[in-house]
Structures are given as C-alpha cells and as structure tokens.
Amino acid sequence: MRRILILSALLASPMAIWAQQGTFTTRSLTPETALTAARAALEQCRRSNQQVAVAVVDRAGLTQVLLRDRFAGAHTVDGAMNKAWTAASFRTPTTAVAAETQPGKPMSGVRGLPRVFAGGGGLLIEAGGSLLGAIAVSGAPTPEADDQCAAAGVKAIADQIEF
Numbered sequence: 001m002r003r004i005l006i007l008s009a010l011l012a013s014p015m016a017i018w019a020q021q022g023t024f025t026t027r028s029l030t031p032e033t034a035l036t037a038a039r040a041a042l043e044q045c046r047r048s049n050q051q052v053a054v055a056v057v058d059r060a061g062l063t064q065v066l067l068r069d070r071f072a073g074a075h076t077v078d079g080a081m082n083k084a085w086t087a088a089s090f091r092t093p094t095t096a097v098a099a100e101t102q103p104g105k106p107m108s109g110v111r112g113l114p115r116v117f118a119g120g121g122g123l124l125i126e127a128g129g130s131l132l133g134a135i136a137v138s139g140a141p142t143p144e145a146d147d148q149c150a151a152a153g154v155k156a157i158a159d160q161i162e163f
Contacts, residue, residue, distance in 0.1 A: 026059065029125065029132050033157050034064040037125065037135050041153030042067050045140055052139035052149060055080035059131045061088040072139045079138030082115050083122035083146075087134035089115075094122030094136065095147060121146030125154055127161040 029037075034056040041054045046069065053068040053076035061084070068077055083094050090097050098118040101107045111118050120143025122136035135153045137146040 027127075027130055027132060028058055029056070029064060029157075029161070031064055033160050034133070036160070037153035037157045038065040038067045039153075040156030041135060041137055041149045042069060044152035045069070045137060045145070045149040048140075048145065050140045050145060050149070051076075052137050052146070053077050053080040054135065054137050054149070054153065055084040056125070056133060056135045056153070057081070057084040057088050058133045059088060061085040061134075064133065069139075076139035079117065080121070080136045082117040083119070083136030083138060084134045085115050086117045087122035087124055087136060088131070091124065091131060093120075093124060093147075094118065095120040095143065097122075098143075119143050121150060123147065123150045123154055125157070125161070127158075132161060 038054045038056050042052065045052045051069045051071040053072050055063055056065040057063050063081055066077065066081060086094050086097055094117060098120065101111050101118045110116055121138055122134055124131060125133045125135055135150045137149040140146045140149060
C-alpha cells in the first residue's frame with residue numbers, strides 16, 4: 001500500500017506533468033513588429049546623419065528583417081546580422097560579449113567562432129521574461145551610437161510586445 005501511495009504522489013507531482021509534455025510554446029515577433037523596430041532604429045541613426053544597416057533576428061538568430069540605408073557600407077549588412085545573431089545566441093548584448101571575450105578572459109575563444117561579433121550594437125528584444133529576438137545596428141561611428149539606435153528600435157515596439 002505504501003508503494004502505491006508513493007507512486008501516486010510522484011505521478012501527481014509537477015515533475016511528472018513536465019516530463020510528459022513533448023512540446024513547448026515560445027513567443028515570436030511578427031514580421032510587422034520586427035520591421036517597426038528596424039525602421040525606428042534606422043530613423044534614429046538618420047537623425048544623426050549616420051548611414052547604417054539594421055537587422056532584427058528571432059530568438060534562434062534567424063534574420064527577420066534587414067534594412068540598409070542607401071550610403072551604408074557593404075560591410076554593415078554582415079555586421080548587423082552577425083551582431084544580432086550574437087546577441088540572440090549568447091542571450092546578452094554584444095557590448096557585454098565584447099567585454100567578456102577580451103584576450104586573456106575565459107571566454108576569449110568564442111571570438112574565433114563563425115558569426116560571433118564582439119562589439120557594441122546588438123541588443124536583446126525581451127518581454128515578459130522571454131527572449132523574443134535581437135536587434136543590431138552596424139555602421140554608426142561608435143559602438144555606443146550603434147547601441148543607441150538599436151535601443152530606439154526596442155523602445156518603438158515595447159508597447160506591442162509586453163504581455
């Protein structure tokens with residue numbers, strides 16, 4: 001009888017319920033919301049006469065939107081996509097990735113991985129404690145300017161993504 005009670009308690013526990021689930025649900029940005037963020041970031045940079053590229057990726061780092069201003073350098077396209085991918089992949093802003101991967105630091109080796117961009121300009125897009133994606137800007141004169149433009153993109157969609 002005692003074994004039956006223990007078995008019943010285990011089956012009724014939350015652990016048993018979680019173990020039985022074969023799927024999970026995630027939230028994602030709509031293409032329209034990703035485009036709104038990218039446009040806002042681009043406009044912020046334009047107000048400072050900066051020609052940039054902006055990328056928005058989903059939580060897996062796959063590009064949803066890429067905008068390149070007319071005079072932004074060719075390198076800014078890969079720069080923006082790789083910054084956004086890095087932020088989403090590491091679940092941290094790229095400024096922090098840059099700081100933690102300096103030569104001599106324990107994480108310095110990740111700089112050699114494909115697509116890792118250790119420099120400012122990539123920010124997370126989060127809401128309700130969930131990672132929705134990342135946005136990144138490339139081409140402004142400083143990493144801080146890239147960050148400011150990307151932050152404008154996140155701010156532009158904040159009301160749409162809170163849940």
